[in-house]
Amino acid sequence: MSGASTDPRLLRKAPPRPLRISWSDERFRNIVYQVLVVAAVLTLFGWLWSNTRYNLEVRRIATGWGFLSREAGLPIGEHLIDYDPSMSYFRALLVGVLNTLKVAIIGIVLATVLGTLLGVARLSRNWMLAKFAGAYVEIVRDLPLLLQLLFWYSLLQGLPGPRQAFNPVTGVFLSNRGLKLPYIQWEAAHSWALLAFVVGVVITYFYRRAARAKQMRDGQIRPIWPFALAAILGLPLLVWAALGAPFTPDVPELRGFNFRGGLDVSPEFFALLLGLTLYTAGFIAEIVRAGILAVSQGQWEAAQALGLPRGRVMNLIVLPQAMRVIIPPMTSQFLNITKNSSLAVAIGYQDIVSIANTTLNQTGQAIEGIAIIMLVYLTISLSISLFMNWYNKRIALVER
């Protein structure tokens, strides 16, 4: 209850506590423990290092990174960048990294969307929906991921061949050769339209900020969606139309024993993506549910009592608070998807582990191979962690 002027005595800082060289001083004791632990760890690593070097020498195994530039001679079915077996090991490993990133990134996006929907569904007042989401989570969480991957892969392998493929919609085929989707012949106009889409998203973001700033000045609440619709959908369409609206459909067709044309999703990639997404979505659903439940009913009541409509209560009050509970465990799930993608080995999807493994077998460079795998996962995982921690800090709650 004190006024604005503060007693100068209250501003005095706590005096620094001197360190006593005595076993009964807690700080001294902590320092000693820490020095001992660091020394033990260093000794262990030193021993491992010298042991490895000695054994490598005895077995006459050459170490080094020279093998990276040698010809790989290893065939890779799926590659995002140009690749053939005559290229180097480095190139092969790069293809592997990109394959890992491809399944991890698409998996993270899909699992987040599906998980969020399931989490909200489990809180729904609709009995059927809530029970379905609950049953889904319990089944998916309780079975080992490897088993689920094998299940999806065998299911895809057990599908009929191309001639008897499932054809739910014109142009979509599901067979033991994977999923075939209709596509278009990509032309410059499409790249420009894609660029326009990205530009549309960016300017919508800035429009939203400007509209909010203007609202703060004059009080008028402006709807964002008409502008967002025009910028994100209208602009790319306009660009595409202005460039002559090229559209040549590329629909998969059955030719002989397999399909030609269209977009090709391999059974290995499809099974891995399906397994990772469905499995992780179960965990994300629980995280989202916990996050929403962590915001007390009192917050809803207080905001509604002030006259805020439900949608605004969700956006301005509940979600910002739920996010703080959701983000840290969500980060773990993103890391899990990335690392679990290494189970690709089991169903023959050529990710970094699979390719590094083959490299290791062909060249005998075991230590380098393992080091590369570790380095790749560390880099991806630390990048995700850094980004999520930064985001988490940005929205952290101030207390005391």
Added chain:
Amino acid sequence: MSAAETLASSVRKGAPAITLAGVNKWFGALHVLRDINLDVAMGERVVVCGPSGSGKSTLIRCINRLEEHQEGQIVVDGIELSNDLRSLDAIRREVGMVFQSFNLFPHLTILENCTLAPIWVRKMPKKEAEALAMEYLERVRIPEQAAKYPGQLSGGQQQRVAIARALCMKPKIMLFDEPTSALDPEMIKEVLDTMVMLAETGMTMICVTHEMGFARTVADRVVFMDRGEIVEQGVPEELFANPRTDRLKTFLSQILRGH
């Protein structure tokens, strides 16, 4: 209307602010409000008391529809409570509420807590809303805390912010749901002082509270509830001095023994 007759003893200050007629509410099989008839006039200060579980909180939570009543009629500021969302928003704009557990928004500063509703509901420019908020924060005597977060304030300070936050919407009616029950004794006084000050401005108030001292100083009328019914009501001195029912006698003796 029978609700008007029950009011014979009470002071009439102006037009009706709130009218409850034949209101019934159940939580599952539990009948929590039984045939409630209550009229509150503009400018009137009503204290609702009663043992815990008597339905006092439910009663005032029905007034801004945090709870839905199943039978009867509730009219607030001339608008009848119904399932029409527009009339509900209109009522909530005019009725402020203060909760037992403060319910400040922990991710917003004190100032932002106060400007949120004026900006998003009253469509007020930010500068204007901030000036308004500072005015009310000064009135509850904590303008220096404006930049802090709720977690950095004491319970009493938080509750005063909650009062300022509700006042920033310039409501015609204020509801208080046990505003001092979660506070330490030393903090109860600062919140009660704020409420007395608010009462002196002529605000229409309904307070659920056990603070009989507060009831004596500011209430025009005390309503005693037990088991979902209004058992007795009247001017505080008279009600406390000559309770007519055994239930009120028992309640008063328990409250007084506690003090």
